[in-house]
Amino acid sequence: MDTQYWVGDFFIDLTRNQITQKMHSQTIPPKALAVLTYLAKNANKVVSHDELLSEVWPDTVVTPNTLHRSIAQLRKALGEGNLSFIKTHPKQGYSLEVEVRWQNNINSTSTDVTSDAFTSNHSSQEDTVDDSQVKDSTAPDSAQHSAPSRVALKLISMVAGGIILAIIGYQNLTPKQTPQLTxxxxxxxxxxxxxxxxxxxxxxxxxxxxxxxxxxxxxxxxxxxxxxxxxxxxxxxxxxxxxxxxxxxxxxxxxxxxxxxxxxxxxxxxxxxxxxxxxxxxxxxxxxxxxxxxxxxxxxxxxxxxxxxxxxxxxxxxxxxxxxxxxxxxxxxxxxxxxxxxxxxxxxxxxxxxxxxxxxxxxxxxxxxxxxxxxxxxxxxxxxxxxxxxxxxxxxxxxxxxxxxxxxxxxxxxxxxxxxxxxxxxxxxxxxxxxxxxxxxxxxxxxxxxxGPYDSDIVKVPLNEITGIGLQTHRSETQTSQSQPESSQSKLSSSNQPTNYAIFERTNLGEDYALFQPGGKLIAFLSERSGEEQLWVSDGKDSQKLTNFPLDTYINGIDWAEDGKSLLVNANNVLTQVFLDSTQKTFPMEHPVSQLYQWESKNNSALMAVRIEGIIKIVEFDLNKSDFREVSDKFVFWTLKSEDGRLILYDHMGQFWKPGPVEPQQIKALNKQGGKSRSFVIKNNIIYDINDDNQLWSYDLNNDDFKILGEVGDNVDYLTDIDQTQLLMTIQVSAKKEVVELSLSK
Structure with a gap:
């Protein structure tokens, strides 16, 4: 089968599903290329709709719209100015009205072209005699015949060499093949x-x-x-x-x-x-x-x-x-x-x-x-x-x-x-x-x-179990008997510290970043249970998947609207508002969003990190006007605004910062209090986090009061949310990674 050919000055490569012109390549759906290839094999002939459908989609029932869509894709790829390449014949079909050159024919005929050139040039040169050799009547016959032959061969070799160089140059215009790896x-x-x-x-x-x-x-x-x-x-x-x-x-x-x-x-x-x-x-x-x-x-x-x-x-x-x-x-x-x-x-x-x-x-x-x-x-x-x-x-x-x-x-x-x-x-x-x-x-x-998967669970823990005298936490009877597999209980008991927390959401894959619904009973979270990381909500009994993002999706940040009716999600560096009925609204972004920290839905602004010309900037983005203002030039891991509008930063050196009279001031009471999660939570102008010693702490921004509230198990990865009576945390069940080796097929 011919897999490479030229349509005018467009190079078609079926092995890569590409159309290339002047080193600019476009990837085209295979079916559309199959349509083009069949038209190319019947160049300058009308091919009926039925013939194209049966050839490209054999044993498959498709509508004529499918063929029309492929024709539109081809015309777009070949350039809007080249619509005449593929000509429409009303009620008949299509024809490809352009020169088609098959790569195999070009390669296979190169020797014949050289041979034909040698023959034609040799015969024509025999009639051309150099004057000096005609005058030399004393030369032997062999010499008289050999002299014109040398002239002819010289000219022939020049012409043949030029043709060979032209062929080589022509072939070099063909884009080089990327080796196929399997x-x-x-x-x-x-x-x-x-x-x-x-x-x-x-x-x-x-x-x-x-x-x-x-x-x-x-x-x-x-x-x-x-x-x-x-x-x-x-x-x-x-x-x-x-x-x-x-x-x-x-x-x-x-x-x-x-x-x-x-x-x-x-x-x-x-x-x-x-x-x-x-x-x-x-x-x-x-x-x-x-x-x-x-x-x-x-x-x-x-x-x-x-x-x-x-x-x-x-x-x-x-x-x-x-x-x-x-x-x-x-x-x-x-x-x-x-x-x-x-x-x-x-x-x-x-x-x-x-x-x-x-x-x-x-x-x-x-x-x-x-x-x-x-x-x-x-x-x-x-x-x-x-x-x-x-x-x-x-x-x-x-x-x-x-x-x-x-x-x-x-x-x-x-x-x-x-x-x-x-x-x-x-x-x-x-x-x-x-x-x-x-x-x-x-x-x-x-x-x-x-x-290897990262297996984490979401736990919902009463605050008094952390801050009270009893750190001994428990699994709720309902969830133990109804929703939790026995294996999850044994996995959570390996720590020396009390870690038998009540599991809110559990699978054998990642469950992460849980947030309380404002004014409601739902909890939003991220989960990989469906194969890809998606946004879910749960009331503790039933879980519902709200999104269906594509393969290899990565999510960096979610936050509830203040009315609890929707969430803002940063999926694949783009902000999308997701409603509880799974409808979505995507905000056009000029720059990729590296991290969504916070959404103030009342004025529809988002605190986030964006990559502008390759450089990460902390900005406040107005979703209504699609513009932003830079709020910090610091390189930070996490940042949130308090309820009264103060911007709190946590930088790469493990230091917390708050606004000062002229410039940000370091919160010295929080030195060495940053946890391995490199994030924190703010509620009612109070910062909460878990440090490397597994201690839950708080810092009141209004009176600079720092407190150690209690201790959590060492399998806690980080704190994700807190309300008046409960906190949400992500706990690590396992984070197994293994090295594998893939071998190329021979």
């Missing part, structure tokens, strides 16, 4: 009750190296596993490791970011030392990492060891993220890549090609893929052309495919390749599980990923 095997490389994450291969491909975090014991260690023997080796003593590792080119050392062990007091949040580890020594006995670069106030992420021995990192500054280069030998860092506008989202380094790929947001708000050299020279820059399966504002985090001169990325349940020119192609995969952090084996034939 994975058909999956095997689990780690299988414990703990969290394994941030996995990488060693440069020789013999080991995987990963973090193993024991939640209950607050222990985080780095391990290696020999892929052949399956032997696991502990590489470090207790250490607060963070982020993925990167190996030196020779594989002898690895570098990563770290804090002190998590059983030591945290003085600075999100401030991590750059450390290294001797891999060979660690294989023999656990080693303590060596600090290369001590953290001060900078926010650093994702170190990568380059071939020249320097280390590249992402660094946040006031204008977003940039890349810096750190030299361990000189103990000096320099800017490697600072965008003139926008911000760096992510980057990847190819050891094989000594090349850096940067995913970046430009001033136009679009994400680009850019290639730079290790010295920071920009080699290419192209916008990423998104497929319909990828939401408009989703940030993409590509990595290198070492064999095929391309990149790839995951959106959760879907994998995609990304060409250096920004073209995206979906990868065929039979696996439907959510998997993240893809990284290829050095051979390019296998792929590491992380897999």
């Amino acid at each position: 994975f058909d095997k999956l095997r689990v490389l780690t299988a414990t009750d703990d969290k394994e994450f941030d996995a990488t291969y060693t440069p020789d491909g013999n080991y995987i190296v990963f973090h193993r975090y024991l939640d209950k014991l607050c222990v985080n260690k780095i391990w290696a596993k020999n892929i052949s023997t399956q032997k696991e080796i502990q590489l470090t003593n207790d250490w607060g490791a963070y982020g993925r590792h990167s190996f030196s080119k020779d594989g002898k050392k690895l570098v990563f970011l770290a804090t002190q062990p998590c059983n030591q007091p945290v003085t600075q949040r999100d401030c991590y030392d750059l450390v290294s580890l001797d891999f060979d020594k660690s294989l023999k006995s656990p080693q303590q990492p060596s600090v290369i670069l001590k953290c001060k106030n900078s926010i650093l992420k994702k170190p990568s060891w380059l071939n020249d021995g320097s280390i590249t990192l992402k660094q946040r500054d006031s204008n977003g993220w940039k890349l810096i280069n750190y030299s361990p030998s000189l103990n000096k860092s320099t800017d490697l890549y600072v965008p003139n506008d926008g911000s760096v989202i992510d980057y990847a380094y190819s050891v094989a090609d000594d090349l850096i790929a940067v995913a970046r947001i430009h001033k136009d708000g679009k994400q680009y893929i850019e290639l730079i050299s290790p010295d920071g020279k920009l080699l290419s820059s192209h916008p990423i052309e998104r497929l319909p399966e990828i939401s408009k504002f989703r940030s993409l985090y590509p990595n290198f495919d070492p064999l095929n001169k391309q990149l790839f990325f995951s959106t959760g349940r879907q994998l995609f390749t990304l060409s250096y020119e920004g073209k995206v192609t979906k990868i065929n995969s039979p696996f439907g599980d959510r998997m993240t952090q893809p990284e290829f084996h050095p051979s390019g034939k296998k792929l590491l990923m992380l897999k």
